[in-house]
Amino acid sequence: MTASDQFTSTHSVVGEHADLVLHHGRFYTLDPSQPWADAVAIRGGRFIAVGTLADLQHLIGPQTRQHDLLGAFCMPGLHDMHTHPDLALAPRYSDDLDVGIEDPTPEQLAAAIHAYADAHPGDGWIYGQYWVRYTFREAGLTPGREWLDSIMPDRPVALLDRMWGTMMVNSCALKLAGIDRHTADPRNGYMERDELSGEPNGLMIDGAYALIHAAMPPTPVAVLRRAYRDGVHFQSSRGVTATKYVHVCERRLDALKELDDAGELSVRVEAAISWQDDIFPVRRRWELLGGERHYYRSARLNANAVKFHFDGTVEPKSSYLMTPWAADSTWRGKLNLTPEHITDMVVDMDRRGLRVIAHCTGDGASDVFLDAVAEARRVNGDSGIRHQCAHSTLLHPGNLKRFKALNVIAEFSPAAWYPTPFASGARSGYGAERLKRIYDFKGVLAEGGLAVMGTDWPVASIDPWLALETMVTRQNPWNQEPDCFGEPITLEQALQVATLNGAHAMGLEHSTGSLEVGKCADLIVIDRDLFAQPARNYIHQTQVLLTFVDGRPVYDRLNAFEGTALQAVWQGLPPVIE
């Protein structure tokens, strides 16, 4: 027999006593009227008292479970407002061909293709990575359809170059994708062609990949489910209670719903439906946006958001800036969609009750996005929906106050808000002046705006404690180098960013994000007092002991609730996923 549902509604029967009392904790509540507490009482998943053990003694009945926290530091659960476990893990779990050699010779590549084909008989796609151009040149061979046809003529094959720029496909793959010499090149890439015949030679450059991906079977739901499962497992074990999976399609939502139905969706998830097909195709986009998304809805899952890529990224200087990247050039970067397209889309989505999450790394992109939101407010009035400016790598100083004025979330991702060898190289393109004001939490907060953080895995680590520490230090967390990127904020501010502000960004500020009576009991118990030592090299080493969502442990490092009715979904050490 399965357990009965326990939803609460207006006339639900409410018990007299708490289900659970946590005491002898050091609770940092994020409630300005009572910043600290040492005990909480929980009933029906919500706080019914926050204060001292003496205050809530009357709520302890014969059925109340009491748990001694032994002085541990407790706080609201963390909110990771932009991440992608599917993009990080699904390729790993996909059972695609992985050649597994740094720079395979054509001979080794051929052997790997044959081995994969033998292990996966039939006529299905052989998709995988990596090959490199230089071993072909060294062998006096030309990579492309002709070579690949000589290895595997009768099954579609598509293999990525280690440098990413190229996908090599065989004739069978081209045929299935409907590609011949009449096929036009996409705007963001091209097919290498025979100079005399115009026939594609099987080397697809950059955006031409998508022509092949469109013909391939999508990632299996089981693979996506496994990726999300490991993702939420890790997030719960690192204290995340709410997150946004920014880019989903109908299959990803199916995978998330399966996890939810199985009781394994241990994090509140807002999923944003992709507006573009540049990462994976969305086949039911308009059905989802039109209302099919409600099918997936639960206390843990909603898909009331849409995500689009408005500009590019810093490394290839495709972020769209207000002023040219370099003094001696006119290059400002690119917008992937016209401002008119964005404006109509934001107005329309806002009216439909969908949050628009806009990838805007350059200050020019966010300027256009904020203009689009202003137009939505003018046309629709205040819908109450907070739209979200994703990454916000560089913001125009004049826009800092518009986040509050337009009720837009400024989301920052830690990919490079502190110095690392990678970030220092990649960010050097900004120049010294812009580097001083990248990821301007401080500026947005000073103007009363809502700033949140999103780890953006796999672009940066999914560990929220790295993000939390470096918000406060803006320095490398592993060494003692003095370099600092941008402006730090205080630990108090950072904790608010990572908790209560995240709840606002989820539209859940009345039900989570702080430890207050009436809110859901989403909290974490950790191994250290965050205020006890300087942040650097300290906060990111935090271990989470317990994570509660809706008053129940979802993660229990020390198996404290094992064998009880409150046994956590996940127990033991966090999984290693990166």
Add this chain to the structure above:
Amino acid sequence: MNNDSIAVTVVSGFLGAGKTTLLNRIAQQPQHGRMAVIVNDFGELNIDAAIIAEVTDAVFSLQNGCICCTVQEDLLAQLVSLSQLRPRLDRIVIECSGVSDPQRIVQTLGYPQLKAHLHLDTVITLVDASGYAALEGEFARLSRAQVACADLVLLNKADLVSAAELQSLRATIGARTRVISTVQAQIPDALLLGERSPRNGFTPVPAPHHELFESWTWQGTQALPAKALRDWLGQLPKDVFRLKGLVHLQGNDQPFWLQHVGNRSQFTLASGEHAQNSAQLVFIARRGSELRERLEAQLQEMQGL
């Protein structure tokens, strides 16, 4: 494609291999016409997926080939605007960052919006003869990629190593690549820079006796079969540095510009061009290689004569 297409030279090689010396030499010669030099400082560490995955400081990159990270939009835009300059440029030289694979730039040059205005002339990779053998790991792989992408490899600082070392290096990197030993990146212009549509007609490139190359022309009388010609080009001896000209291919009314350097051939439709002969080819080969007779016999045979 028009006949005024701007020639693009890509210069690659590690820091210290002599790129700047070579660039200065090219830039200081007004006879090469209007020239622009681009220094491509594309994020040095972000060169490929594997390297990023090796950066352990918890910074990763999308491993699924996310397009936003691969297209070199800035270089693309820069090249488009350079190709629109008037008076027109004759040549663009791109200096790759030391720790990068020039293939990425070569691929950018292939974008359809550029192909109408410019063409890849030569990829030149400078190798520091005194340092190549000591490279390890990712740097060794990268330098292999730089060498493999090259049409011509300049084994520079050749004076700093012994003859035996030089010989062994040439054997290592020169199995299929045109390798020229240099000091201070000194190399004849005729090898360095190709001209696709010769201003002075098809005449041998002046080759004084002290130069390391010789040059001759060949005139054909019949259209050539495309496949046989391509196979022949693919098998050209390493001592042929360059080959250029105008050829008629069987089954095509219009002639094509042919440009061959290193192992790479390019055919480009030569619209409105009236070839006096069915084929006119200019050879540039290592002096003393004595290839002329053999190659011409092969071409004659290809013509079915």
